[in-house]
Amino acid sequence: MNREILKNLYLLRAMGYKFIDESTISSSKNLTPKSIDELNYEIKNCNLCALKNSSKHSICGFGDTKSKIMFIAFEPTSSDDNSGEFLSGVLGSKLCEMSKISLNLNRGEFYFSSILRCKSSQNFSQNEAILRCKPYIFEEIKIINASVIVALGEEVFINLGGQINGSFESVRGSFFKFKNATLMPTFSLLSVVKNPSLEAKFLADLEKLKGLI
Structure with a gap:
Protein backbone atom coordinates (compact mmCIF):
# COMPACT_ATOMS: atom_id res chain seq x y z
CA MET A 1 0.00 0.00 0.00
CA ASN A 2 1.17 3.55 -0.77
CA ARG A 3 2.97 4.94 2.31
CA GLU A 4 1.08 8.24 2.12
CA ILE A 5 -2.28 6.42 2.14
CA LEU A 6 -1.14 4.22 5.03
CA LYS A 7 -0.10 7.28 7.03
CA ASN A 8 -3.48 8.88 6.37
CA LEU A 9 -5.26 5.73 7.51
CA TYR A 10 -3.36 5.76 10.80
CA LEU A 11 -4.43 9.36 11.28
CA LEU A 12 -8.04 8.49 10.51
CA ARG A 13 -7.86 5.71 13.11
CA ALA A 14 -6.56 8.23 15.63
CA MET A 15 -9.48 10.50 14.73
CA GLY A 16 -11.92 7.74 15.63
CA TYR A 17 -12.74 6.01 12.34
CA LYS A 18 -13.38 2.31 13.02
CA PHE A 19 -14.71 1.06 9.70
CA ILE A 20 -13.48 2.20 6.30
CA ASP A 21 -14.32 0.96 2.84
CA GLU A 22 -12.49 1.19 -0.47
CA SER A 23 -13.89 4.62 -1.22
CA THR A 24 -12.59 5.89 2.13
CA ILE A 25 -9.13 4.58 1.32
CA SER A 26 -9.10 6.28 -2.07
CA SER A 27 -10.29 9.56 -0.59
CA SER A 28 -8.28 9.42 2.64
CA LYS A 29 -6.26 12.50 1.70
CA ASN A 30 -9.49 14.50 1.59
CA LEU A 31 -10.54 13.32 5.06
CA THR A 32 -7.37 14.28 6.93
CA PRO A 33 -7.03 17.85 8.28
CA LYS A 34 -5.82 20.39 5.72
CA SER A 35 -5.38 23.34 8.07
CA ILE A 36 -4.33 23.98 11.64
CA ASP A 37 -7.93 24.92 12.49
CA GLU A 38 -9.21 21.56 11.23
CA LEU A 39 -6.50 19.72 13.15
CA ASN A 40 -7.21 21.67 16.33
CA TYR A 41 -10.89 20.82 16.04
CA GLU A 42 -10.00 17.12 15.96
CA ILE A 43 -7.68 17.50 18.96
CA LYS A 44 -10.26 19.38 21.01
CA ASN A 45 -12.88 16.74 20.30
CA CYS A 46 -10.61 13.72 20.69
CA ASN A 47 -11.91 11.01 23.04
CA LEU A 48 -9.66 8.15 21.99
CA CYS A 49 -8.02 7.43 25.34
CA ALA A 50 -8.71 7.80 29.06
CA LEU A 51 -6.41 10.82 29.43
CA LYS A 52 -9.28 12.92 28.14
CA ASN A 53 -11.18 12.01 31.31
CA SER A 54 -8.35 12.64 33.76
CA SER A 55 -7.18 15.97 32.29
CA LYS A 56 -8.93 19.33 32.12
CA HIS A 57 -8.04 20.19 28.53
CA SER A 58 -6.87 18.74 25.24
CA ILE A 59 -4.27 21.31 24.24
CA PHE A 74 6.51 15.48 25.42
CA GLU A 75 3.30 16.53 27.17
CA PRO A 76 1.49 19.55 28.63
CA THR A 77 2.45 20.66 32.12
CA SER A 78 -0.01 20.90 35.00
CA SER A 79 -0.11 24.67 34.43
CA ASP A 80 -0.91 24.10 30.77
CA ASP A 81 -3.67 21.69 31.72
CA ASN A 82 -5.19 24.21 34.12
CA SER A 83 -5.11 27.07 31.62
CA GLY A 84 -5.79 25.12 28.43
CA GLU A 85 -2.80 26.72 26.73
CA PHE A 86 0.86 25.81 26.30
CA LEU A 87 3.69 27.81 27.96
CA SER A 88 1.52 28.77 30.93
CA GLY A 89 3.80 28.01 33.85
CA VAL A 90 7.44 28.01 34.94
CA LEU A 91 8.62 25.74 32.12
CA GLY A 92 6.94 27.89 29.51
CA SER A 93 8.45 31.03 30.99
CA LYS A 94 11.88 29.41 30.89
CA LEU A 95 11.57 28.59 27.20
CA CYS A 96 10.40 32.11 26.39
CA GLU A 97 13.34 33.52 28.34
CA MET A 98 15.87 31.22 26.65
CA SER A 99 14.47 31.75 23.13
CA LYS A 100 14.71 35.51 23.58
CA ILE A 101 18.30 35.31 24.79
CA SER A 102 19.52 32.84 22.16
CA LEU A 103 17.34 33.51 19.12
CA ASN A 104 15.81 36.94 19.85
CA LEU A 105 12.35 35.39 19.58
CA ASN A 106 9.57 36.54 21.87
CA ARG A 107 6.64 34.47 23.10
CA GLY A 108 4.35 33.90 20.14
CA GLU A 109 7.12 34.30 17.55
CA PHE A 110 7.85 30.57 17.48
CA TYR A 111 5.53 27.57 17.40
CA PHE A 112 5.15 25.14 20.28
CA SER A 113 3.42 21.77 20.56
CA SER A 114 3.77 18.35 22.21
CA ILE A 115 3.52 14.63 21.53
CA LEU A 116 0.69 14.11 24.05
CA ARG A 117 -2.19 16.59 24.05
CA CYS A 118 -3.52 15.83 27.52
CA LYS A 119 -1.60 15.80 30.79
CA SER A 120 -0.66 12.20 31.53
CA SER A 121 -1.91 10.33 34.57
CA GLN A 122 0.01 7.95 36.83
CA ASN A 123 -2.80 5.43 36.46
CA PHE A 124 -2.69 5.36 32.67
CA SER A 125 -0.24 3.78 30.26
CA GLN A 126 1.54 6.46 28.24
CA ASN A 127 2.07 3.94 25.44
CA GLU A 128 -1.62 3.95 24.57
CA ALA A 129 -1.80 7.75 24.65
CA ILE A 130 1.29 8.03 22.46
CA LEU A 131 -0.24 5.64 19.94
CA ARG A 132 -3.38 7.77 19.76
CA CYS A 133 -1.66 11.17 19.82
CA LYS A 134 1.33 10.70 17.52
CA PRO A 135 -0.65 11.02 14.28
CA TYR A 136 -1.69 14.51 15.42
CA ILE A 137 1.87 15.76 15.90
CA PHE A 138 3.02 14.37 12.55
CA GLU A 139 0.10 16.02 10.80
CA GLU A 140 0.84 19.26 12.67
CA ILE A 141 4.48 19.15 11.61
CA LYS A 142 3.31 18.78 8.01
CA ILE A 143 0.89 21.72 8.26
CA ILE A 144 3.26 24.11 10.08
CA ASN A 145 6.12 23.13 7.76
CA ALA A 146 8.82 24.73 9.93
CA SER A 147 12.39 24.48 8.68
CA VAL A 148 13.70 23.67 12.18
CA ILE A 149 12.19 21.32 14.76
CA VAL A 150 13.57 21.25 18.31
CA ALA A 151 12.87 18.02 20.22
CA LEU A 152 12.74 18.95 23.90
CA GLY A 153 14.01 15.80 25.55
CA GLU A 154 14.95 12.23 24.78
CA GLU A 155 11.35 10.94 24.75
CA VAL A 156 10.37 13.46 22.10
CA PHE A 157 13.37 12.69 19.92
CA ILE A 158 12.67 8.96 20.01
CA ASN A 159 8.96 9.42 19.29
CA LEU A 160 9.84 11.50 16.25
CA GLY A 161 11.84 8.56 14.95
CA GLY A 162 15.26 9.50 16.29
CA GLN A 163 17.71 6.77 17.19
CA ILE A 164 20.20 6.84 20.05
CA ASN A 165 23.21 4.56 20.21
CA GLY A 166 24.45 5.20 23.69
CA SER A 167 23.43 8.17 25.83
CA PHE A 168 21.17 11.08 24.89
CA GLU A 169 24.19 13.33 25.32
CA SER A 170 25.73 11.70 22.24
CA VAL A 171 22.98 13.20 20.03
CA ARG A 172 22.00 16.31 21.95
CA GLY A 173 22.66 19.48 19.99
CA SER A 174 23.27 17.57 16.75
CA PHE A 175 21.39 18.13 13.50
CA PHE A 176 19.31 15.40 11.85
CA LYS A 177 17.30 15.35 8.65
CA PHE A 178 13.56 15.10 9.32
CA LYS A 179 11.46 15.20 6.15
CA ASN A 180 11.97 18.76 4.86
CA ALA A 181 13.24 20.09 8.18
CA THR A 182 16.30 20.01 10.41
CA LEU A 183 15.67 18.21 13.70
CA MET A 184 17.73 19.03 16.77
CA PRO A 185 17.29 17.24 20.11
CA THR A 186 18.12 19.07 23.30
CA PHE A 187 17.21 18.96 27.00
CA SER A 188 13.62 18.93 28.15
CA LEU A 189 12.44 22.12 29.81
CA LEU A 190 11.90 20.25 33.08
CA SER A 191 15.55 19.14 33.05
CA VAL A 192 16.72 22.71 32.54
CA VAL A 193 14.53 24.10 35.32
CA LYS A 194 15.54 21.35 37.76
CA ASN A 195 19.23 21.62 36.84
CA PRO A 196 20.24 25.27 36.27
CA SER A 197 23.72 24.05 35.37
CA LEU A 198 22.22 22.85 32.05
CA GLU A 199 21.07 26.33 31.02
CA ALA A 200 24.35 27.22 29.32
CA LYS A 201 24.28 24.04 27.22
CA PHE A 202 20.61 24.58 26.38
CA LEU A 203 21.33 28.13 25.22
CA ALA A 204 24.33 26.95 23.22
CA ASP A 205 22.15 24.37 21.46
CA LEU A 206 19.57 26.99 20.52
CA GLU A 207 22.24 29.42 19.33
CA LYS A 208 23.31 26.83 16.75
CA LEU A 209 19.98 27.41 15.02
CA LYS A 210 20.51 31.12 14.30
CA GLY A 211 21.72 30.51 10.77
CA LEU A 212 18.78 28.22 10.01
CA ILE A 213 15.90 30.51 10.93
Whole structure:
Protein backbone atom coordinates (compact mmCIF):
# COMPACT_ATOMS: atom_id res chain seq x y z
CA MET A 1 0.00 0.00 0.00
CA ASN A 2 1.17 3.55 -0.77
CA ARG A 3 2.97 4.94 2.31
CA GLU A 4 1.08 8.24 2.12
CA ILE A 5 -2.28 6.42 2.14
CA LEU A 6 -1.14 4.22 5.03
CA LYS A 7 -0.10 7.28 7.03
CA ASN A 8 -3.48 8.88 6.37
CA LEU A 9 -5.26 5.73 7.51
CA TYR A 10 -3.36 5.76 10.80
CA LEU A 11 -4.43 9.36 11.28
CA LEU A 12 -8.04 8.49 10.51
CA ARG A 13 -7.86 5.71 13.11
CA ALA A 14 -6.56 8.23 15.63
CA MET A 15 -9.48 10.50 14.73
CA GLY A 16 -11.92 7.74 15.63
CA TYR A 17 -12.74 6.01 12.34
CA LYS A 18 -13.38 2.31 13.02
CA PHE A 19 -14.71 1.06 9.70
CA ILE A 20 -13.48 2.20 6.30
CA ASP A 21 -14.32 0.96 2.84
CA GLU A 22 -12.49 1.19 -0.47
CA SER A 23 -13.89 4.62 -1.22
CA THR A 24 -12.59 5.89 2.13
CA ILE A 25 -9.13 4.58 1.32
CA SER A 26 -9.10 6.28 -2.07
CA SER A 27 -10.29 9.56 -0.59
CA SER A 28 -8.28 9.42 2.64
CA LYS A 29 -6.26 12.50 1.70
CA ASN A 30 -9.49 14.50 1.59
CA LEU A 31 -10.54 13.32 5.06
CA THR A 32 -7.37 14.28 6.93
CA PRO A 33 -7.03 17.85 8.28
CA LYS A 34 -5.82 20.39 5.72
CA SER A 35 -5.38 23.34 8.07
CA ILE A 36 -4.33 23.98 11.64
CA ASP A 37 -7.93 24.92 12.49
CA GLU A 38 -9.21 21.56 11.23
CA LEU A 39 -6.50 19.72 13.15
CA ASN A 40 -7.21 21.67 16.33
CA TYR A 41 -10.89 20.82 16.04
CA GLU A 42 -10.00 17.12 15.96
CA ILE A 43 -7.68 17.50 18.96
CA LYS A 44 -10.26 19.38 21.01
CA ASN A 45 -12.88 16.74 20.30
CA CYS A 46 -10.61 13.72 20.69
CA ASN A 47 -11.91 11.01 23.04
CA LEU A 48 -9.66 8.15 21.99
CA CYS A 49 -8.02 7.43 25.34
CA ALA A 50 -8.71 7.80 29.06
CA LEU A 51 -6.41 10.82 29.43
CA LYS A 52 -9.28 12.92 28.14
CA ASN A 53 -11.18 12.01 31.31
CA SER A 54 -8.35 12.64 33.76
CA SER A 55 -7.18 15.97 32.29
CA LYS A 56 -8.93 19.33 32.12
CA HIS A 57 -8.04 20.19 28.53
CA SER A 58 -6.87 18.74 25.24
CA ILE A 59 -4.27 21.31 24.24
CA CYS A 60 -3.56 22.58 20.75
CA GLY A 61 -0.32 24.01 19.41
CA PHE A 62 0.59 27.59 20.32
CA GLY A 63 2.36 30.41 18.52
CA ASP A 64 3.19 31.65 15.04
CA THR A 65 1.97 29.08 12.51
CA LYS A 66 4.33 30.59 9.92
CA SER A 67 7.41 30.46 12.14
CA LYS A 68 10.50 28.70 10.85
CA ILE A 69 11.07 27.01 14.21
CA MET A 70 8.86 24.52 16.03
CA PHE A 71 9.51 23.34 19.59
CA ILE A 72 8.03 19.99 20.60
CA ALA A 73 7.70 18.87 24.23
CA PHE A 74 6.51 15.48 25.42
CA GLU A 75 3.30 16.53 27.17
CA PRO A 76 1.49 19.55 28.63
CA THR A 77 2.45 20.66 32.12
CA SER A 78 -0.01 20.90 35.00
CA SER A 79 -0.11 24.67 34.43
CA ASP A 80 -0.91 24.10 30.77
CA ASP A 81 -3.67 21.69 31.72
CA ASN A 82 -5.19 24.21 34.12
CA SER A 83 -5.11 27.07 31.62
CA GLY A 84 -5.79 25.12 28.43
CA GLU A 85 -2.80 26.72 26.73
CA PHE A 86 0.86 25.81 26.30
CA LEU A 87 3.69 27.81 27.96
CA SER A 88 1.52 28.77 30.93
CA GLY A 89 3.80 28.01 33.85
CA VAL A 90 7.44 28.01 34.94
CA LEU A 91 8.62 25.74 32.12
CA GLY A 92 6.94 27.89 29.51
CA SER A 93 8.45 31.03 30.99
CA LYS A 94 11.88 29.41 30.89
CA LEU A 95 11.57 28.59 27.20
CA CYS A 96 10.40 32.11 26.39
CA GLU A 97 13.34 33.52 28.34
CA MET A 98 15.87 31.22 26.65
CA SER A 99 14.47 31.75 23.13
CA LYS A 100 14.71 35.51 23.58
CA ILE A 101 18.30 35.31 24.79
CA SER A 102 19.52 32.84 22.16
CA LEU A 103 17.34 33.51 19.12
CA ASN A 104 15.81 36.94 19.85
CA LEU A 105 12.35 35.39 19.58
CA ASN A 106 9.57 36.54 21.87
CA ARG A 107 6.64 34.47 23.10
CA GLY A 108 4.35 33.90 20.14
CA GLU A 109 7.12 34.30 17.55
CA PHE A 110 7.85 30.57 17.48
CA TYR A 111 5.53 27.57 17.40
CA PHE A 112 5.15 25.14 20.28
CA SER A 113 3.42 21.77 20.56
CA SER A 114 3.77 18.35 22.21
CA ILE A 115 3.52 14.63 21.53
CA LEU A 116 0.69 14.11 24.05
CA ARG A 117 -2.19 16.59 24.05
CA CYS A 118 -3.52 15.83 27.52
CA LYS A 119 -1.60 15.80 30.79
CA SER A 120 -0.66 12.20 31.53
CA SER A 121 -1.91 10.33 34.57
CA GLN A 122 0.01 7.95 36.83
CA ASN A 123 -2.80 5.43 36.46
CA PHE A 124 -2.69 5.36 32.67
CA SER A 125 -0.24 3.78 30.26
CA GLN A 126 1.54 6.46 28.24
CA ASN A 127 2.07 3.94 25.44
CA GLU A 128 -1.62 3.95 24.57
CA ALA A 129 -1.80 7.75 24.65
CA ILE A 130 1.29 8.03 22.46
CA LEU A 131 -0.24 5.64 19.94
CA ARG A 132 -3.38 7.77 19.76
CA CYS A 133 -1.66 11.17 19.82
CA LYS A 134 1.33 10.70 17.52
CA PRO A 135 -0.65 11.02 14.28
CA TYR A 136 -1.69 14.51 15.42
CA ILE A 137 1.87 15.76 15.90
CA PHE A 138 3.02 14.37 12.55
CA GLU A 139 0.10 16.02 10.80
CA GLU A 140 0.84 19.26 12.67
CA ILE A 141 4.48 19.15 11.61
CA LYS A 142 3.31 18.78 8.01
CA ILE A 143 0.89 21.72 8.26
CA ILE A 144 3.26 24.11 10.08
CA ASN A 145 6.12 23.13 7.76
CA ALA A 146 8.82 24.73 9.93
CA SER A 147 12.39 24.48 8.68
CA VAL A 148 13.70 23.67 12.18
CA ILE A 149 12.19 21.32 14.76
CA VAL A 150 13.57 21.25 18.31
CA ALA A 151 12.87 18.02 20.22
CA LEU A 152 12.74 18.95 23.90
CA GLY A 153 14.01 15.80 25.55
CA GLU A 154 14.95 12.23 24.78
CA GLU A 155 11.35 10.94 24.75
CA VAL A 156 10.37 13.46 22.10
CA PHE A 157 13.37 12.69 19.92
CA ILE A 158 12.67 8.96 20.01
CA ASN A 159 8.96 9.42 19.29
CA LEU A 160 9.84 11.50 16.25
CA GLY A 161 11.84 8.56 14.95
CA GLY A 162 15.26 9.50 16.29
CA GLN A 163 17.71 6.77 17.19
CA ILE A 164 20.20 6.84 20.05
CA ASN A 165 23.21 4.56 20.21
CA GLY A 166 24.45 5.20 23.69
CA SER A 167 23.43 8.17 25.83
CA PHE A 168 21.17 11.08 24.89
CA GLU A 169 24.19 13.33 25.32
CA SER A 170 25.73 11.70 22.24
CA VAL A 171 22.98 13.20 20.03
CA ARG A 172 22.00 16.31 21.95
CA GLY A 173 22.66 19.48 19.99
CA SER A 174 23.27 17.57 16.75
CA PHE A 175 21.39 18.13 13.50
CA PHE A 176 19.31 15.40 11.85
CA LYS A 177 17.30 15.35 8.65
CA PHE A 178 13.56 15.10 9.32
CA LYS A 179 11.46 15.20 6.15
CA ASN A 180 11.97 18.76 4.86
CA ALA A 181 13.24 20.09 8.18
CA THR A 182 16.30 20.01 10.41
CA LEU A 183 15.67 18.21 13.70
CA MET A 184 17.73 19.03 16.77
CA PRO A 185 17.29 17.24 20.11
CA THR A 186 18.12 19.07 23.30
CA PHE A 187 17.21 18.96 27.00
CA SER A 188 13.62 18.93 28.15
CA LEU A 189 12.44 22.12 29.81
CA LEU A 190 11.90 20.25 33.08
CA SER A 191 15.55 19.14 33.05
CA VAL A 192 16.72 22.71 32.54
CA VAL A 193 14.53 24.10 35.32
CA LYS A 194 15.54 21.35 37.76
CA ASN A 195 19.23 21.62 36.84
CA PRO A 196 20.24 25.27 36.27
CA SER A 197 23.72 24.05 35.37
CA LEU A 198 22.22 22.85 32.05
CA GLU A 199 21.07 26.33 31.02
CA ALA A 200 24.35 27.22 29.32
CA LYS A 201 24.28 24.04 27.22
CA PHE A 202 20.61 24.58 26.38
CA LEU A 203 21.33 28.13 25.22
CA ALA A 204 24.33 26.95 23.22
CA ASP A 205 22.15 24.37 21.46
CA LEU A 206 19.57 26.99 20.52
CA GLU A 207 22.24 29.42 19.33
CA LYS A 208 23.31 26.83 16.75
CA LEU A 209 19.98 27.41 15.02
CA LYS A 210 20.51 31.12 14.30
CA GLY A 211 21.72 30.51 10.77
CA LEU A 212 18.78 28.22 10.01
CA ILE A 213 15.90 30.51 10.93
